[in-house]
Amino acid sequence: MNVKFNPKTHILEIEYQFRDVDEPNLFRNIYPYNEVPRLVFNHRIVPMNVPEKLYITDTTFRDGQQSRSPYTVEQICRIYDYLHELDNGSGIILHTEFFVYSKQDKEAVLKCLEKGYDFPKVTAWIRAKKEDFEIVKSLGIKETGILVSCSDYHIFKKLKMTRSQAMKQYLEIVSAALEAGIIPRCHFEDITRADFYGFVLPFINELMKLSKEANMPVKIRACDTLGLGSPIPGVALPRSVPQIIYGIVNYGEVPSEWLEWHGHNDFYKAVINSTMAWLYGASMVNTSLLGIGERTGNTPLEAMVMEYIQIRGSADGMNVAVISEIADYFKREIGYEIPPMTPFVGDNFNATRAGIHADGLMKDEEIYNIFDTGKILGRPPKVIIDAYSGIAGIVIWINRYFKDSGIDIQVDKKDPRVQKVKEWVDSQYENGRNTSISDEELKEVVSKIFGL
Numbered sequence: 001m002n003v004k005f006n007p008k009t010h011i012l013e014i015e016y017q018f019r020d021v022d023e024p025n026l027f028r029n030i031y032p033y034n035e036v037p038r039l040v041f042n043h044r045i046v047p048m049n050v051p052e053k054l055y056i057t058d059t060t061f062r063d064g065q066q067s068r069s070p071y072t073v074e075q076i077c078r079i080y081d082y083l084h085e086l087d088n089g090s091g092i093i094l095h096t097e098f099f100v101y102s103k104q105d106k107e108a109v110l111k112c113l114e115k116g117y118d119f120p121k122v123t124a125w126i127r128a129k130k131e132d133f134e135i136v137k138s139l140g141i142k143e144t145g146i147l148v149s150c151s152d153y154h155i156f157k158k159l160k161m162t163r164s165q166a167m168k169q170y171l172e173i174v175s176a177a178l179e180a181g182i183i184p185r186c187h188f189e190d191i192t193r194a195d196f197y198g199f200v201l202p203f204i205n206e207l208m209k210l211s212k213e214a215n216m217p218v219k220i221r222a223c224d225t226l227g228l229g230s231p232i233p234g235v236a237l238p239r240s241v242p243q244i245i246y247g248i249v250n251y252g253e254v255p256s257e258w259l260e261w262h263g264h265n266d267f268y269k270a271v272i273n274s275t276m277a278w279l280y281g282a283s284m285v286n287t288s289l290l291g292i293g294e295r296t297g298n299t300p301l302e303a304m305v306m307e308y309i310q311i312r313g314s315a316d317g318m319n320v321a322v323i324s325e326i327a328d329y330f331k332r333e334i335g336y337e338i339p340p341m342t343p344f345v346g347d348n349f350n351a352t353r354a355g356i357h358a359d360g361l362m363k364d365e366e367i368y369n370i371f372d373t374g375k376i377l378g379r380p381p382k383v384i385i386d387a388y389s390g391i392a393g394i395v396i397w398i399n400r401y402f403k404d405s406g407i408d409i410q411v412d413k414k415d416p417r418v419q420k421v422k423e424w425v426d427s428q429y430e431n432g433r434n435t436s437i438s439d440e441e442l443k444e445v446v447s448k449i450f451g452l
């Protein structure tokens with residue numbers, strides 16, 4: 001580590017020493033592989049540093065498409081429209097990224113560019129090959145993601161290189177992007193298994209020098225490729241999200257606005273890690289709609305909209321209700337099955353089957369609903385009728401279902417007709433039924449009993 005005092009800024013400038021190694025550092029004390037990874041603590045607590053601006057970026061068409069069959073051009077264009085509608089002129093849904101190789105990829109990019117939306121901006125994703133800049137340039141795209149895998153797992157085992165060979169190749173390609181006038185966004189793949197002080201920081205120091213020379217931003221995306229990052233205070237690098245972000249901003253001198261976190265959900269930590277990245281100094285968190293991404297998925301975009309509102313106390317102009325329209329589109333047009341318990345978008349995210357909860361809902365919706373989901377997401381809480389939903393569940397179901405269909409029936413628990421419906425429901429389960437009762441079935445029974 002070289003430390004220089006900068007008399008102009010009165011700041012100690014730290015240059016971390018690049019460490020070439022003969023053998024890969026696989027952090028076996030943390031990642032034994034034949035056992036579940038471990039959380040090792042260095043008890044280092046770094047300060048929170050929330051950037052002035054927080055952005056959500058999107059990878060639905062890149063990481064999202066890597067995990068499922070490709071979207072059609074028409075679907076890409078519609079999803080891009082939805083992202084724009086959700087952003088609603090706020091500029092918070094900052095950019096999304098596209099493949100640019102096949103005829104279909106290019107057609108989708110051109111059609112989305114033609115829409116002329118300011119947000120989300122269209123960016124590209126390319127292999128680290130010089131000739132690929134020509135494609136990006138020819139499409140009129142101003143920023144592109146470039147893969148710069150940074151752990152020894154990737155450098156030694158996948159690329160079969162040494163650290164210095166990898167870094168040389170990466171710096172050449174970033175220089176080529178800058179020469180072509182394209183903003184490089186360097187995707188530090190597998191940063192949560194990388195040597196932070198021996199490779200990541202020295203490499204960032206070099207990238208920031210290139211940025212200064214070219215007078216152009218060089219953006220950094222910290223990729224938690226296997227979802228190994230941890231939000232827990234005092235966990236040691238390379239797993240600590242706060243320490244990674246703090247280090248990149250303070251020792252790498254990367255402005256928050258050039259720094260992005262990209263998470264995966266392998267250990268159920270995609271959302272909290274992204275929030276930590278925001279809180280500790282990264283302006284951007286990368287997400288995908290409904291969390292669709294490789295393996296267990298990426299950080300869900302809709303979850304970060306909710307995190308944003310909780311941190312800032314306002315949606316700052318985003319049209320949050322569009323989240324429900326997006327979920328409907330994925331179900332209806334793409335045939336994607338959203339697990340029913342998925343927060344904010346699953347069919348049952350605000351549904352109850354328990355009679356005791358339905359009773360609470362009937363007295364005051366607030367008792368069992370996370371917020372006014374009817375007003376904010378166009379999804380009022382609902383009850384699912386089964387053996388446990390009781391008479392209160394049936395009352396709410398009748399009052400809601402018919403109101404939504406434009407028929408004004410309001411009943412209470414004492415209504416004898418409601419008792420009859422309850423008897424029918426009970427008889428179903430006495431006769432061995434073990435599934436819930438669908439809306440269609442209940443509608444038929446209620447209509448008959450109520451003479452509708």
Ligand SMILES: CC(C)C(=O)C(=O)O
Nearest residue numbers: 187189190223224225
């Ligand atoms: C391919 C890379 C950039 C990635 O998406 C990841 O590391 O998760």
